[in-house]
Amino acid sequence: CHSGMATAQLLVARLHARFPNLTNLEVISLRDLTPSLVSSADLILTTVPLPRKYAKNSKVIQVHPLLKPEDIETITRFLS
Numbered sequence: 001c002h003s004g005m006a007t008a009q010l011l012v013a014r015l016h017a018r019f020p021n022l023t024n025l026e027v028i029s030l031r032d033l034t035p036s037l038v039s040s041a042d043l044i045l046t047t048v049p050l051p052r053k054y055a056k057n058s059k060v061i062q063v064h065p066l067l068k069p070e071d072i073e074t075i076t077r078f079l080s
Helices: 004-018 035-040 069-079
Strands: 044-046 060-062
Parallel strands (some): 044 060
16 A cells, blocks of 8 residues: 555654664565565564465564554564
8 A cells, every 4th residue: 555655664763762772674565575585684573464484484573553562562572
C-alpha cells in the first residue's frame, strides 16, 4: 500500500526513540527482501507476515506499526 513506507519510517523513528543504541536501521520493502539480506541481518522487524521461508527465522520479529508495549518487551528480550 502507499502508506507502507511512511508507516515504516514512523516505526524507525519510534525504534530510535526507544532503542537509541540500535544502528544501521534499514527500511526494505517485502518485494526487495532476499535470503542474503535476511542472513546478514542481526534483527528483522516486520509489520507484515513474511513468507514462510523467512518467518521461522529466530531473528524475525513481527511488530505492530505503532510499536506497542509488548513489541518493545519482545525486542528488549531479543537484545538482552
